[in-house]
Amino acid sequence: MPRIQTIAIIVSLLFLGYVIKLILKGKLRVEYSIFWIVTTAVLSIFSFWRDGFEKIAEFVGVYEAPNLIFTIAIFAIFVYLIHLSKVVSKLHEQNKTLIQELTLLSEKIKNEKVDKSN
Amino acid sequence: MKRAAIIIPAYNESENIRDVVSSIHEISCAYKLVPIVINDCSLDNTGEIIDELDCVSLQLSINLGIGGAVQTGYKYAFNNDFDFAIQFDGDGQHPAESIPNLIESCESGNDVVIGSRYISKEGFQSTYLRRLGINYFKILNKILIKLTITDNTSGFRLLNRKAISLVNDYYPDDYPEPEAIVLYAKSGLRVVEIPVLMKERTAGVSSISASDSVYYIIKVTLAILFTYFRTKNNNA
Numbered sequence: 001m002p003r004i005q006t007i008a009i010i011v012s013l014l015f016l017g018y019v020i021k022l023i024l025k026g027k028l029r030v031e032y033s034i035f036w037i038v039t040t041a042v043l044s045i046f047s048f049w050r051d052g053f054e055k056i057a058e059f060v061g062v063y064e065a066p067n068l069i070f071t072i073a074i075f076a077i078f079v080y081l082i083h084l085s086k087v088v089s090k091l092h093e094q095n096k097t098l099i100q101e102l103t104l105l106s107e108k109i110k111n112e113k114v115d116k117s118n
Numbered sequence: 119m120k121r122a123a124i125i126i127p128a129y130n131e132s133e134n135i136r137d138v139v140s141s142i143h144e145i146s147c148a149y150k151l152v153p154i155v156i157n158d159c160s161l162d163n164t165g166e167i168i169d170e171l172d173c174v175s176l177q178l179s180i181n182l183g184i185g186g187a188v189q190t191g192y193k194y195a196f197n198n199d200f201d202f203a204i205q206f207d208g209d210g211q212h213p214a215e216s217i218p219n220l221i222e223s224c225e226s227g228n229d230v231v232i233g234s235r236y237i238s239k240e241g242f243q244s245t246y247l248r249r250l251g252i253n254y255f256k257i258l259n260k261i262l263i264k265l266t267i268t269d270n271t272s273g274f275r276l277l278n279r280k281a282i283s284l285v286n287d288y289y290p291d292d293y294p295e296p297e298a299i300v301l302y303a304k305s306g307l308r309v310v311e312i313p314v315l316m317k318e319r320t321a322g323v324s325s326i327s328a329s330d331s332v333y334y335i336i337k338v339t340l341a342i343l344f345t346y347f348r349t350k351n352n353n354a
Contacts, residue, residue, distance in 0.1 A: 095180075096182055096186050096291075099178055099179060099180050099182060099186070100178075100182075100186065100189065100190045100193055102179065103156075103176050103177060103178050103179070103190055104176070104190065104193060104194055104197065106177070107174065107175070107176055107177075107194070
């Protein structure tokens, strides 16, 4: 087994372990954990099964297997980043609404206190 | 008696805010004017000052920026059944004496009335760069909504009940003024401009610096186009 494969296996298993730890501690929401479990699982599979990527590359017609890896990885990262931007935008809106509601409510409470003391 | 909410967003305006609020109390007109000051998490003691003034004080616990702060005021006006909401700068640039004119114009059948410093071309006319930007928005909005608005960036504007309920649901975030006009016109509201005399700010600094202006132009242009295509046509 070449040294790089040993390193790849160790790294992807460590990564998998870290993701599982995060999930068990409740620090990742379930919907995100699915993405990360699949990602780390795929990484682990291909670090054990080295020929796998060559075979897939040949099957889809890519001459150099590393090109296929880059294409797929970059595309997946882009999709995920857009998804995260969407999540952040939604959180931003919800956060704004919450602060506004909080402000209006505390004004109301302050007002009622003044009314009672008069 | 009809009531008008005077919505005053304030960020670090401790030097101006007292005068601004008292300038509103000095206006005598047939409507009840209620100053509503929104402290957008100021770093100075604006928050403490407005708690002591004769006004409704809304304290934001996190800085939302001008759009979010102004919308808080509109929401207050909506929840408390005000007939009009008038947006008014916290820095002393806007003339309180013109408030009755804005209300009159609204009563004659308009939904949104904007106070413009460029109709009669009197009073403080702003810097050259800013006027360039304002001319750009004038052309852009003329193409999109077929309305000539000479002062798209003016924050001195009146909304009636119909318009308030619209901004209660959605109001733009960062540089909201030009975009909001497109929103109003596209939603079928009658938008007009009337001349007002603006003053130069007495203290403090403007919210838009020169270095931000390129970003401002690009961002607002995009926001205007998005709003234009997103808002359903209600012009019928």
